[in-house]
Amino acid sequence: MYQIVGLPILLKVFGWSVVALAVLIVAISALIEVPAGWGWAKAVFSAAGTGIAIASGTVALLGSGKIFPWCCRQRWSCGVFPDLAGEWVGELRSNWPRISARGADGVGDIDLLVRPARATITANLLTVCMELATDDRYSISRTFTTGVERDGTTGEVTISYLYENTTLAPKSTDVSTHQGAAKLTLRREGDDLVLEGPYWTNRAWNLGLNTAGVACFRKVTKAA
Structure with a gap:
C-alpha cells in the first residue's frame, strides 16, 4: 500500500518522524535535568536511538495485523490510503x-x-x-x-x-x-x-x- 504515496515520501515521513521524536525527547529530558558538557551529545544520540526505535515499531505495527486497515477506515486518515481490506x-x-x-x-x-x-x-x-x-x-x-x-x-x-x-x-x-x-x-x-x-x-x-x-x-x- 505504500505505493500510494511512494517510497521516497514514506522515507521522508519516517526520517522527519525520527527527528521530531528525538527533539521531543531531548526537550522533555532537559526539563527534568539540564545536561552539562558532553551530556548534550549523549542526550541527542540517546534520543535519536529512541526515536528510531519508536518510528520502526510504528511501521512494524502498520505492516502487520489489523491496525492498518482500521486506520484506513478512520476519517482522520483523510483517505490517504484506500479501505481495501x-x-x-x-x-x-x-x-x-x-x-x-x-x-x-x-x-x-x-x-x-x-x-x-x-x-x-x-x-x-x-x-x-x-x-x-x-x-x-x-x-x-x-x-x-x-x-x-x-x-x-x-x-x-x-x-x-x-x-x-x-x-x-x-x-x-x-x-x-x-x-x-x-x-x-x-x-x-x-x-x-x-x-x-x-x-x-x-x-x-x-x-x-x-x-x-x-x-x-x-x-x-x-x-x-
Whole structure:
C-alpha cells in the first residue's frame, strides 16, 4: 500500500518522524535535568536511538495485523490510503461464449458469461494480497504480485495484479492452472466501494482459448 504515496515520501515521513521524536525527547529530558558538557551529545544520540526505535515499531505495527486497515477506515486518515481490506462480492464477465462461437455471425453481440464470485483482500502498509473464488468453486485464484497506485491528475486508485488460477477438475477445454492479470479501478457509489476493470488470462493459449473480460466487486462492509 505504500505505493500510494511512494517510497521516497514514506522515507521522508519516517526520517522527519525520527527527528521530531528525538527533539521531543531531548526537550522533555532537559526539563527534568539540564545536561552539562558532553551530556548534550549523549542526550541527542540517546534520543535519536529512541526515536528510531519508536518510528520502526510504528511501521512494524502498520505492516502487520489489523491496525492498518482500521486506520484506513478512520476519517482522520483523510483517505490517504484506500479501505481495501475485507470481503468483496461481485462477478466475472467472461468472453468465453464469444470464443466458443468464433466464425459465427454477430459474435460481438453474444452475451458475456457471468459468474458470481467473491474476493478477499488483505492489506497493510507494506503488502496487498487478493484471493478470488467463483461461487460454483470451479476455480480459485490468488495474486502473487500486486501494486496499488493513485493517479496524480484524477486521484483515482487502481489495483494492478498478476494471479495464478487453479482448477481442480478442469473441463476438456480448460487447463488445471493458468496465470492472468487485472487492473481494477476503485470508485465510490454512494456509501459503497466498488472495484471494476478488465482482466485477461493465458488460459490454454496454445489452443487459442485464452480469455478476457471484466471483473466487478462491491465491498461487503460499508466504508467508515
